[in-house]
Amino acid sequence: MPPSQTHIPQKTLQSPISNLQLTTNTRNSVKTYIGASALLFPVYALASLAAAAPRGIEARASCTSGTQLCCTQTYTADSTGVAAIKALLGFTVNPVIGPLLATGCTAFVGSCTAQTVCCKSSQDNNLVYVGCNNIAV
Numbered sequence: 458m459p460p461s462q463t464h465i466p467q468k469t470l471q472s473p474i475s476n477l478q479l480t481t482n483t484r485n486s487v488k489t490y491i492g493a494s495a496l497l498f499p500v501y502a503l504a505s506l507a508a509a510a511p512r513g514i515e516a517r518a519s520c521t522s523g524t525q526l527c528c529t530q531t532y533t534a535d536s537t538g539v540a541a542i543k544a545l546l547g548f549t550v551n552p553v554i555g556p557l558l559a560t561g562c563t564a565f566v567g568s569c570t571a572q573t574v575c576c577k578s579s580q581d582n583n584l585v586y587v588g589c590n591n592i593a594v
Contacts, residue, residue: 520575520592527569529561531589546584554578554588562586569594 532538534555542558543549550558559574562583577588 523575523577523588524586525565525573525575525592526559526562526586526589527565527571528559528563528574528586528589529571530559531572531574531591532558532560534558534587542585546581548581550580550585550587552587557589557591559586559589560584565594 532541534553534557538558539550539553542560545560554577557574559572559576561571562574562576565573573592573594574586574589575592576586576590579586
């Protein structure tokens with residue numbers, strides 16, 4: 458070799474993982490973990506959905522504070538219900554009083570083919586009723 462050129466030996470880099478030897482116990486542990494995870498994931502997913510689902514609104518026996526009405530539509534008094542009413546009627550319910558909001562209501566006169574509710578008040582010339590509860594008739 459000429460003196461102007463120096464030889465630099467090249468090292469081969471090895472990953473620490475390449476030296477890892479999986480034993481039978483390690484393989485079985487990994488298989489067990491993956492199997493248990495695959496089995497339990499749907500269980501945890503369904504349990505979290507059930508916990509997050511809103512509770513049903515129970516029907517009351519009578520209307521003691523408010524007006525008994527027969528309404529074609531009821532909505533939950535949350536952002537979804539308010540958005541549905543805004544899309545339907547073009548205005549925002551304010552204030553939102555729950556648990557239900559109702560539209561398409563007429564006075565209850567002994568029978569109702571739609572949803573019977575008891576509502577505390579109305580907004581926009583009786584287009585939307587707020588503070589409504591289901592009534593078991």
